[in-house]
Amino acid sequence: MKGDDAGALRVAIVGSGPAALYTAAELVRVGGPDVQVNMIDRLPTIGGLVRAGVAPDHADRRQVIDVYEKLARSGGRFRFHGNVEVGRHVSHAELLAHHHAVIYAIGASGSRPLDVPGANLSGCHPSSEFVGWYNGHPDHADLPVSLDCERAVVIGNGNVALDVARILLKGDDALVSSDIAAHAREALATSRIREVCVLGRRGPAQAAFTHPELLELGDLEDVSVQVDPAELASVDWRSDDFASTLRKATLETYARSRGVPNARRLLLRFMVSPIEVLGRSRVEGLRLVRNRLVNTSEGRVTAVPGERSDVLQTGLVVHAIGYRGSPPQGLPFDTASGVIPNCGGRMLDGPGGKPRAGQYVVGWIKRGPRGVIGSNKLCARETVRALMQDAAAGELPVPVRGGESFSTLIHARQPDVVSYRGWKAVDRFERQRGQGVRPREKLTRVDDMLRVARSVA
Amino acid sequence: MTYVIVGSCVNDAVCTEVCPVDCIQPAPEAGEFATTEMLYIDPDVCIDCKACADACPINAIYPAEHLPDKWTAYREINAAFFRQRMRS
Numbered sequence: 001m002k003g004d005d006a007g008a009l010r011v012a013i014v015g016s017g018p019a020a021l022y023t024a025a026e027l028v029r030v031g032g033p034d035v036q037v038n039m040i041d042r043l044p045t046i047g048g049l050v051r052a053g054v055a056p057d058h059a060d061r062r063q064v065i066d067v068y069e070k071l072a073r074s075g076g077r078f079r080f081h082g083n084v085e086v087g088r089h090v091s092h093a094e095l096l097a098h099h100h101a102v103i104y105a106i107g108a109s110g111s112r113p114l115d116v117p118g119a120n121l122s123g124c125h126p127s128s129e130f131v132g133w134y135n136g137h138p139d140h141a142d143l144p145v146s147l148d149c150e151r152a153v154v155i156g157n158g159n160v161a162l163d164v165a166r167i168l169l170k171g172d173d174a175l176v177s178s179d180i181a182a183h184a185r186e187a188l189a190t191s192r193i194r195e196v197c198v199l200g201r202r203g204p205a206q207a208a209f210t211h212p213e214l215l216e217l218g219d220l221e222d223v224s225v226q227v228d229p230a231e232l233a234s235v236d237w238r239s240d241d242f243a244s245t246l247r248k249a250t251l252e253t254y255a256r257s258r259g260v261p262n263a264r265r266l267l268l269r270f271m272v273s274p275i276e277v278l279g280r281s282r283v284e285g286l287r288l289v290r291n292r293l294v295n296t297s298e299g300r301v302t303a304v305p306g307e308r309s310d311v312l313q314t315g316l317v318v319h320a321i322g323y324r325g326s327p328p329q330g331l332p333f334d335t336a337s338g339v340i341p342n343c344g345g346r347m348l349d350g351p352g353g354k355p356r357a358g359q360y361v362v363g364w365i366k367r368g369p370r371g372v373i374g375s376n377k378l379c380a381r382e383t384v385r386a387l388m389q390d391a392a393a394g395e396l397p398v399p400v401r402g403g404e405s406f407s408t409l410i411h412a413r414q415p416d417v418v419s420y421r422g423w424k425a426v427d428r429f430e431r432q433r434g435q436g437v438r439p440r441e442k443l444t445r446v447d448d449m450l451r452v453a454r455s456v457a
Numbered sequence: 458m459t460y461v462i463v464g465s466c467v468n469d470a471v472c473t474e475v476c477p478v479d480c481i482q483p484a485p486e487a488g489e490f491a492t493t494e495m496l497y498i499d500p501d502v503c504i505d506c507k508a509c510a511d512a513c514p515i516n517a518i519y520p521a522e523h524l525p526d527k528w529t530a531y532r533e534i535n536a537a538f539f540r541q542r543m544r545s
């Protein structure tokens with residue numbers, strides 16, 4: 001073991017999205033140079049959904065990565081191991097053997113499935129894949145997206161649904177200065193889409209989108225945002241809630257607007273659910289049913305399908321009905337809630353079970369896919385507090401292998417491991433390719449990233 | 458004069474830690490923080506010290522008179538948050 005490891009608390013963080021970075025920064029804040037962090041990501045890049053989920057025209061939000069990356073490194077003992085997959089190149093047991101603690105920050109990057117007939121037709125995409133496509137995620141860069149129809153339909157009422165609708169209608173000029181993947185920029189430049197219809201299964205008061213996202217729709221150039229005034233007529237708004245007040249006012253403004261002749265349209269429809277995706281080999285339409293709202297005994301408002309149905313002609317359906325985590329190999333997983341069972345960040349061997357020593361979770365895989373980027377800060381504090389308490393109480397297992405042997409192991413298993421320097425080379429390369437026109441021009445192939453990363457290896 | 462938080466806010470909330478007059482709400486200690494869509498600056502309390510704008514990791518805070526065009530609505534939205542609070 002090298003001298004610089006002596007006495008250090010060695011922590012592995014799996015994932016490099018906002019939850020992972022907030023956690024690394026928090027470990028440095030409370031542990032200073034006594035904490036050594038090994039951050040592992042399946043991709044050669046740092047950022048998780050801030051890179052691959054946040055919309056390309058929201059580049060300002062991506063800067064959060066730069067700041068927390070710096071904080072994470074400020075302790076001087078931060079290492080990144082990119083292009084390394086836990087369960088493939090290195091096992092969970094091996095992570096444990098080399099660290100005092102292992103924190104899973106793997107998020108929830110899959111989509112909840114759209115459970116209606118025809119959902120597997122070509123032209124019907126889960127939002128995780130569609131968003132991954134326009135953000136240049138290597139897993140989705142080759143998604144066959146066709147924009148040759150006049151109307152697209154987005155199912156869902158969260159911020160992701162509004163992101164997708166906005167990107168589909170954003171003009172070429174506005175996207176040129178964004179870091180949208182080049183293949184998506186080119187496809188959108190020749191898009192024939194004139195209307196995007198966003199469908200919510202419940203009413204406007206229950207929609208999950210936030211007001212800033214709703215308000216931003218009104219800024220789209222040459223797009224008229226429309227809401228049927230009848231859909232706002234009988235809404236039971238919460239008068240004590242500030243966000244509801246804003247939402248009501250903005251939706252009423254959209255409902256009053258007459259629309260611009262020949263403008264493209266963004267139509268917000270509420271209380272409708274898809275019941276079938278129609279088409280022979282690819283999407284040709286979507287059958288919808290009108291819902292009514294019912295108050296449940298637990299005080300929730302739920303949508304109940306009614307009798308009336310209609311058909312929307314469309315060639316592109318994106319369903320954005322929620323993210324979903326997937327069970328990591330060999331770890332407990334609560335299928336019902338889509339999280340790794342935990343108590344305040346301490347991983348449990350099952351829901352309501354016993355803590356697993358030295359094993360923790362943070363972010364969406366801990367609390368489910370909700371909240372905003374900054375929600376991860378308090379979440380990370382809670383997990384790190386639990387870890388530090390366990391460390392102080394002598395409850396962390398002592399790693400059987402030294403710190404340097406972890407890097408040796410990784411290099412043996414994955415010769416194409418990407419170091420922090422390698423990631424920064426990719427980062428610099430992408431920014432330079434942006435040529436001052438856009439924040440960056442992303443690489444969308446792992447092989448291309450590796451070629452750039454190797455140039456500094 | 459006052460500073461204004463705009464719609465790109467991600468609730469990082471480091472601004473609430475550096476504000477010397479606690480005019481940025483809801484702070485993480487408040488129950489409201491868990492559900493708020495963004496944070497707001499009280500224009501009647503802000504002393505224009507710029508600490509929040511310097512600390513914000515994503516540049517989501519601007520002086521009211523230098524708001525970029527796309528964010529001008531947020532001057533009123535920040536103020537309205539505190540008016541609604543006073544009433545409730």
